[in-house]
Amino acid sequence: MRVAQLFGNQIELRDIDKVSLEGRKGAIVKVLGCGLCGSDIVKFRHGLAEDGTVLGHEIVAIIEDINSSTEFKKGDRVVCSHHIPCFECHYCKGGSYSMCQHFKKTNIIPGGFSEYVYLSEEHLQNVAHKVPDVMTDEEISFYEPLGCCIRAVERANLKKGDNVLVIGLGSIGLLMGQALKAYGMNVYGCDLMQDRIDLAISRGIIGFNSLDVEKSHDFIYNNTNKIGADCIFMTSGADAAIPLALKTVRNGGKILVFSSTPKDFGYANNEVYYRELTIMGSYSPRPQDLAKSFELLTTRQVNVEHLSTDYELNDIVKAFDDTITNKILKAYIKIGE
Numbered sequence: 509m510r511v512a513q514l515f516g517n518q519i520e521l522r523d524i525d526k527v528s529l530e531g532r533k534g535a536i537v538k539v540l541g542c543g544l545c546g547s548d549i550v551k552f553r554h555g556l557a558e559d560g561t562v563l564g565h566e567i568v569a570i571i572e573d574i575n576s577s578t579e580f581k582k583g584d585r586v587v588c589s590h591h592i593p594c595f596e597c598h599y600c601k602g603g604s605y606s607m608c609q610h611f612k613k614t615n616i617i618p619g620g621f622s623e624y625v626y627l628s629e630e631h632l633q634n635v636a637h638k639v640p641d642v643m644t645d646e647e648i649s650f651y652e653p654l655g656c657c658i659r660a661v662e663r664a665n666l667k668k669g670d671n672v673l674v675i676g677l678g679s680i681g682l683l684m685g686q687a688l689k690a691y692g693m694n695v696y697g698c699d700l701m702q703d704r705i706d707l708a709i710s711r712g713i714i715g716f717n718s719l720d721v722e723k724s725h726d727f728i729y730n731n732t733n734k735i736g737a738d739c740i741f742m743t744s745g746a747d748a749a750i751p752l753a754l755k756t757v758r759n760g761g762k763i764l765v766f767s768s769t770p771k772d773f774g775y776a777n778n779e780v781y782y783r784e785l786t787i788m789g790s791y792s793p794r795p796q797d798l799a800k801s802f803e804l805l806t807t808r809q810v811n812v813e814h815l816s817t818d819y820e821l822n823d824i825v826k827a828f829d830d831t832i833t834n835k836i837l838k839a840y841i842k843i844g845e
């Protein structure tokens with residue numbers, strides 16, 4: 509079967525032995541397509557994955573062979589995520605599911621950018637859903653990334669009507685903004701690129717250009733009775749987003765960190781102290797966040813139209829390049845039919 513493998517920071521298309529059940533429980537699925545995630549980009553750019561790694565985890569697929577106690581059957585079109593918490597360790601019991609060792613270890617085999625994938629029984633039980641006919645492959649491929657956003661929204665633990673600002677309106681920012689709206693927040697969003705701001709506005713987010721930090725501060729303050737935003741969602745990977753977040757968050761407010769930044773800056777200690785700020789991270793979703801994501805997508809409370817661009821598996825290198833150079837918001841790799 510054809511796969512895209514990572515060697516250092518080079519991607520190569522190769523043929524490897526097809527995955528099979530070999531008496532195991534679980535399913536062999538034929539991959540229809542797989543979204544290209546920001547985390548794949550980071551691994552690619554910095555050569556962070558072991559040689560031969562098959563990246564990709566946002567798959568939509570058809571079950572080809574199955575041995576399972578679940579209700580899934582051959583021919584079902586499914587969407588599936590990659591990590592599953594054990595629910596029993598110290599991390600899981602403390603609510604830090606994505607820090608669980610089992611969570612980090614579990615994965616789809618060999619990875620999403622492959623013609624076929626093995627899903628374990630645990631995947632079928634916890635993080636897979638049958639896709640309704642009305643949803644296209646590409647639409648439902650946002651299941652895992654939106655799940656990550658839901659996890660962040662849940663972690664922020666906000667009240668309905670709170671003022672929130674999403675910094676960075678890439679595909680994740682646009683998903684985050686819509687998830688926050690679905691939870692009843694008053695959502696602002698900013699970016700430097702007008703087409704992204706327009707996409708946000710078309711989804712009911714109050715979008716603005718944040719090139720000028722002072723003006724951005726004034727805009728948020730004037731719209732929140734001179735208080736500032738209750739919570740900032742950091743989906744931008746730019747270092748400059750950090751001072752902007754500190755400028756626009758209200759005293760006592762929260763900053764939800766949702767991306768890595770090149771310089772690995774810290775948040776100013778004295779601002780955190782005197783202003784009683786809460787800085788928190790959110791990384792990867794629990795099964796219940798994924799279930800909520802599935803619900804928001806299939807009820808079309810989150811609109812993913814125009815958020816992704818199609819590429820063939822043969823053009824996967826171009827898909828990475830176009831994403832890195834901001835030519836597109838997000839790539840969806842079409843693999844099978």
Ligand SMILES: [Zn+2]
Nearest residue numbers: 545566652653
């Ligand atoms: Zn992802």
Ligand SMILES: [Zn+2]
Nearest residue numbers: 594597600608
């Ligand atoms: Zn655990």
